[in-house]
Amino acid sequence: MKLAVIGTGYVGLVSGTSFAELGNTVVCVDKVEEKVEQLNRNEIPIYEPGLEELVKKNKDAGRLFFTTNIQEAVEQAEIVMIAVGTPETETGAANLNYVYAVAEEIGQSLTNSFTVIVNKSTVPVGTAEAVNEIIRKTYPQAEIDVCSVPEFLREGSAVHDTFHPDRVVIGTSSEKAADMLTELHRPLTDQIVVTDPRSSEMIKYASNAFLATKISFINEIANICDLYDADVHAVAQGMGLDHRIGPKFLHAGIGYGGSCFPKDVKALKFLAEDKGYQPNILQAVNDVNNIQSHKVVEHLDRIFDGDIQGRTIAVLGLAFKPNTDDMREAPSIKIIEELNQRGGHIRAFDPAAVENAKQMLDVDITYTDQALAAIDGADAALLVTEWKECVSITPEQFKQALKQPVVIDGRNALDKESLKQAGIIYHGIGRK
Ligand SMILES: NC(=O)c1ccc[n+]([C@@H]2O[C@H](COP(=O)([O-])OP(=O)(O)OC[C@H]3O[C@@H](n4cnc5c(N)ncnc54)[C@H](O)[C@@H]3O)[C@@H](O)[C@H]2O)c1
Numbered sequence: 001m002k003l004a005v006i007g008t009g010y011v012g013l014v015s016g017t018s019f020a021e022l023g024n025t026v027v028c029v030d031k032v033e034e035k036v037e038q039l040n041r042n043e044i045p046i047y048e049p050g051l052e053e054l055v056k057k058n059k060d061a062g063r064l065f066f067t068t069n070i071q072e073a074v075e076q077a078e079i080v081m082i083a084v085g086t087p088e089t090e091t092g093a094a095n096l097n098y099v100y101a102v103a104e105e106i107g108q109s110l111t112n113s114f115t116v117i118v119n120k121s122t123v124p125v126g127t128a129e130a131v132n133e134i135i136r137k138t139y140p141q142a143e144i145d146v147c148s149v150p151e152f153l154r155e156g157s158a159v160h161d162t163f164h165p166d167r168v169v170i171g172t173s174s175e176k177a178a179d180m181l182t183e184l185h186r187p188l189t190d191q192i193v194v195t196d197p198r199s200s201e202m203i204k205y206a207s208n209a210f211l212a213t214k215i216s217f218i219n220e221i222a223n224i225c226d227l228y229d230a231d232v233h234a235v236a237q238g239m240g241l242d243h244r245i246g247p248k249f250l251h252a253g254i255g256y257g258g259s260c261f262p263k264d265v266k267a268l269k270f271l272a273e274d275k276g277y278q279p280n281i282l283q284a285v286n287d288v289n290n291i292q293s294h295k296v297v298e299h300l301d302r303i304f305d306g307d308i309q310g311r312t313i314a315v316l317g318l319a320f321k322p323n324t325d326d327m328r329e330a331p332s333i334k335i336i337e338e339l340n341q342r343g344g345h346i347r348a349f350d351p352a353a354v355e356n357a358k359q360m361l362d363v364d365i366t367y368t369d370q371a372l373a374a375i376d377g378a379d380a381a382l383l384v385t386e387w388k389e390c391v392s393i394t395p396e397q398f399k400q401a402l403k404q405p406v407v408i409d410g411r412n413a414l415d416k417e418s419l420k421q422a423g424i425i426y427h428g429i430g431r432k
């Protein structure tokens with residue numbers, strides 16, 4: 001099939017490339033010229049394992065193209081996918097300006113042939129209808145069906161997730177569009193849910209909000225474990241063996257970050273409140289997450305009697321999760337800002353996110369190329385992102401490098417017992 005994908009970010013670039021890998025002809029469009037030029041030189045603007053090889057392979061095969069010209073891409077496409085950002089606004093509502101702007105541009109670019117318009121961006125319930133209206137206003141004779149096909153990939157494993165989705169959700173009221181989209185996705189999975197656009201849009205928000213709820217729930221349990229000398233690691237293991245609960249997304253720590261959970265929980269909360277309903281669970285999920293990154297600073301205070309002034313703190317990991325360079329809503333930002341305000345000196349290591357961190361953090365930070373260089377002579381090490389370079393530091397290396405043997409494990413990813421045996425003062429989140 002012939003596809004146009006509008007927006008070449010984490011979702012658009014990975015999906016577009018993956019559909020090309022399945023044999024489709026895909027034209028990816030972005031309005032940022034520099035990004036398109038980079039991609040045309042086989043340079044990948046984001047860090048995503050496995051993506052570079054796949055982009056090159058499909059470009060060389062003549063199935064994948066990059067352009068800034070939306071008209072050229074849309075007029076040849078049978079399916080047009082919208083994959084632009086829907087960031088948070090001040091009220092918590094999703095900002096739909098980018099989606100609406102693309103809808104208008106699609107309207108200006110369509111030809112007479114039937115085109116399926118797919119929204120892959122995470123959007124409020126009712127957006128497919130709004131996009132349909134905008135396109136028809138721009139081009140009243142448009143032969144289109146506007147559908148919602150939300151994206152569920154995770155950053156850091158986006159390529160794998162795209163080829164092995166748990167399910168594909170197709171929201172449409174058109175049988176013709178449902179058939180075309182089922183054919184497109186069939187090579188990826190048999191688990192294809194076809195529903196109406198509104199329910200499809202809600203499935204995306206509900207899925208993210210549920211996963212965020214699991215994380216805030218186990219973080220709340222961790223905070224209670226801290227008060228009663230229980231170990232949340234053991235608690236999560238014991239809970240997770242119950243098939244009704246499951247072990248995934250029960251990893252306690254400094255809270256969820258990234259470009260999705262924080263904004264999507266708030267956007268869903270806004271949708272509820274906009275209709276006069278108070279979503280108490282979503283409010284609590286957000287509230288627990290807001291205090292969670294502060295927990296590592298509380299542990300430092302306990303160890304240093306509240307005196308952080310002048311101490312060098314090694315921050316291991318900056319990205320919101322491993323295997324990505326994405327700093328959007330990364331817990332490291334709040335932690336570093338707080339430590340800096342309290343007079344701490346920050347030495348930070350991250351294998352991929354330093355350039356993005358520099359743009360987001362207006363704080364004096366010494367960046368190091370190696371994890372070991374960050375902890376060398378520091379008063380304490382804080383594990384913020386569980387990169388393999390950070391979790392593979394041995395207890396002996398911590399002991400030798402640190403000025404004071406203090407390790408705060410914000411991700412509960414280090415081996416507590418062996419660190420303690422090596423004489424390290426170890427504090428995790430809810431870990432006794
Ligand atoms: N990042 C993820 O892991 C993920 C996963 C699932 C769903 N989503 C959702 O998918 C959407 C996109 O997220 P993302 O992380 O890929 O965003 P992103 O910010 O990485 O990429 C968006 C891209 O769209 C481009 N763009 C904006 N307006 C444009 C226009 N008019 N024409 C052409 N290009 C334009 C931007 O330049 C940018 O490159 C969001 O709604 C997000 O919530 C994201």
Ligand SMILES: O=c1ccn([C@@H]2O[C@H](COP(=O)(O)OP(=O)(O)O[C@H]3O[C@H](CO)[C@@H](O)[C@H](O)[C@H]3O)[C@@H](O)[C@H]2O)c(=O)[nH]1
Nearest residue numbers: 151152153154155215249250251255256257258260320321
């Ligand atoms: O047990 C857990 C699991 C995750 N996290 C944190 O939660 C955040 C999100 O992690 P993850 O879900 O792995 O990454 P994302 O790339 O943000 O992916 C989520 O958001 C995407 C955008 O909507 C969806 O497509 C994915 O399905 C959904 O998992 C990160 O800060 C993680 O550190 C925890 O603290 N504990």
